[in-house]
């Protein structure tokens with residue numbers, strides 16, 4: 178019995194990973210068989226015309242810092258501590274430091290919509306966890322991760 182326990186302990190992890198992979202693959206196959214895989218993968222965030230293209234919350238270091246707190250609490254689990262995304266067997270979260278690779282737009286409003294309503298198949302909506310003001314703070318923080326030229330144009334030299 179002792180031996181059986183030791184032998185079974187290791188394959189469990191492999192089996193769990195294999196099961197997750199199998200589920201992931203079969204979901205993909207089912208969608209492909211239904212002829213829907215293309216459409217669902219390209220589903221962007223909900224089109225909310227009320228969302229402005231430019232962040233309505235003025236940039237301050239304090240706002241960016243609060244955004245960082247939201248990020249560490251809600252986002253780093255998939256996008257990684259530095260925004261570069263973690264390896265995951267089920268899906269690949271977007272590298273948030275590289276706007277060239279974003280699929281759902283690069284304006285403040287696009288980031289807001291992806292966060293509030295979710296994006297693609299695996300980016301969950303945060304409507305219930307974060308209010309609009311918190312998401313705009315988060316957008317300031319996301320800008321700080323990426324290259325200089327994508328940061329808020331109106332960013333003052335010495336923000337309060």
Ligand code: HEC
Pocket residue numbers: 218247248251252253254255256268269270271278279280281282287288291292296297298299300301303315
């Ligand atoms: C459960 C894992 C998970 C969590 C948690 C998560 N994301 Fe994502 N996110 C993803 C995945 C996966 C994608 C890629 C979706 C796609 O391209 O199909 C994504 C995509 C995005 C995009 C769209 C990028 C583009 O291509 O336009 C943004 C913006 C984003 N995430 C921001 C955030 C923010 C901000 C948070 C925290 C509030 C967050 N994410 C939390 C998994 C996650």
